Amino acid sequence: MIRNITAEELKEVIRSVIKEELQVLQPIKYETRYLTRKEVVDLLKISLPTLHDYTKRGIVKGYRIGSRVLFKLDEIEESVKTIETIRYHRGY
Numbered sequence: 539m540i541r542n543i544t545a546e547e548l549k550e551v552i553r554s555v556i557k558e559e560l561q562v563l564q565p566i567k568y569e570t571r572y573l574t575r576k577e578v579v580d581l582l583k584i585s586l587p588t589l590h591d592y593t594k595r596g597i598v599k600g601y602r603i604g605s606r607v608l609f610k611l612d613e614i615e616e617s618v619k620t621i622e623t624i625r626y627h628r629g630y
Contacts, residue, residue, distance in 0.1 A: 572601070572608040581614065592617075 543551075573581070578598070579589055592598040593607075598617050600607045 571611040572603075573611055573614065575607055575609070578609050578614055582618070 575586060575589060579586055582589070584592075589598065593600045598609060599613055600609055
C-alpha cells in the first residue's frame with residue numbers, strides 16, 4: 539500500500555532504514571590471542587634458539603610488550619606452510 543508522502547519524508551525513511559542495516563552489519567571484532575615463546579615452541583615443536591632465529595629472519599613475527607616477547611596465534615598459523623612432496627613412481 540502506497541500513501542502520499544513528500545520527498546523529504548521518503549528520504550528520511552530511507553536514511554533510517556539504511557542506518558539500521560549498517561548497525562547490523564558492523565564488523566565483528568575478534569580478540570587476538572597472543573602466545574608466549576614457550577607456547578610457540580611447544581606448538582611448532584622447535585627449540586627456543588630456532589624460534590629466535592626464525593624471528594630474526596622474519597619467518598615469525600614477534601611483538602615486544604614490556605620485557606616480554608609475544609606472538610599472535612593467527613600469524614604463527616599463517617607462517618606454517620604445507621610443503622607438497624612429489625612422489626615418483628617407477629614405471630607406473
